[in-house]
Amino acid sequence: MKNYHHGNLKQKLLDEGVRLLVEEGYEKFSLRKLAKRCSVSHASPYRHFSDKNELILAIGREVQNKFNNALKNALENAEGSQLDRIRAMGREYVYFFLSNPDFLELLFLTPELQDISCGKHEHPEGSSFETYLSEVLPLFEKYDPGLFRIPQDPSDQEVQIPGELLRPWCMIHGLTVLLVKKALPVRDKESLDILIDQVLTF
């Protein structure tokens, strides 16, 4: 039997998994469909992931990395004032989820993935919020960097995120949800960018 061993099934599962997720949506995603797509029997994913949850979590990390890189690039290539740079990142934030609406669910709603996107830092890449903080931090040298650390023990903590960083994040995330869910109609990219700037005004 030829190609009994696949070679690099794990990565193929991840790549094809992202595609399947985009095509079918989170609800209709299934392990067996994914296995079939990779031309492999329905149980073989279990050699690489202990669980469906574990697979989706890994896919989430892939998407998370893309998202973080997109934000980082936008921030690094932006010019102008601090506010200009934050706005550039905000645009990228919106674009990212607008062109892949299912990623919004994936990153912020999958029960196991919420830790990745929002807070706890079990894997080295860090959460999008942490990336946001650490990237935006240099724009605000006046603050003590210690202020931005997300505490290890959530049970005994004071609110530590300064409003100057928290508020843009809340704002742009809320706007993204409204846009992705089509609560706000936008005519074209111009008016979208105007809307983003309008919202990111402090």
Add this chain to the structure above:
Amino acid sequence: MKNYHHGNLKQKLLDEGVRLLVEEGYEKFSLRKLAKRCSVSHASPYRHFSDKNELILAIGREVQNKFNNALKNALENAEGSQLDRIRAMGREYVYFFLSNPDFLELLFLTPELQDISCGKHEHPEGSSFETYLSEVLPLFEKYDPGLFRIPQDPSDQEVQIPGELLRPWCMIHGLTVLLVKKALPVRDKESLDILIDQVLTF
């Protein structure tokens, strides 16, 4: 056979459905479990709802109504300046989802439900965003009410929501997500309220 006909199964499915959803979470929710809970055979829900989706959509509307009423009450009972009243509503917004985290998924992520929570108005109760707009509108008499209408045809529309209303909504929704997903630790209700006020400062 006694009680062959149930009496009011439809409402019981909705009530028990909300409970099941809270207990098991959105992922593990199943029609058959719900039927068993209602002491009824697994196919009987189909006499009242054409679909699992349709049932969840109906449950969503129940939750939506609770949510809208909670916001409305908070706004009506609030005193003080316009900003004070918006902040009161913001607190209620956060409390609601913090005490029932699964409702956040239900209202804003269920594919079919996004229309309910966010924008399109197929049912009379209106979306939470519309409720928000129509309730908050009186606080801003200086604006033309026409500005706040969500347009019927999304394809040919200008951005029409004034920033004074859009920004608080984005803000409080983004904050809610961060809090529900535990990205931001809060010690107690006092510091939570401080955080909300901090974020809702314009």
Add this chain to the structure above:
DNA sequence: TTTCCTATGTTTACACTGTCAACATAGGAA
């Protein structure tokens, strides 16, 4: 009262799902 219709329930069946255990083999380590 009797008849019969329909709303609402049940039963059975099917394809599909996640998951596991038993098995098979490719390809490197000893």
Add this chain to the structure above:
DNA sequence: TTCCTATGTTGACAGTGTAAACATAGGAAA
């Protein structure tokens, strides 16, 4: 050359959504 293990396959199982065929309670009509 031998054998081990990582990686694949096959078959089974319980649970899922859904549809079709069937049953009856309880009111409408006679």
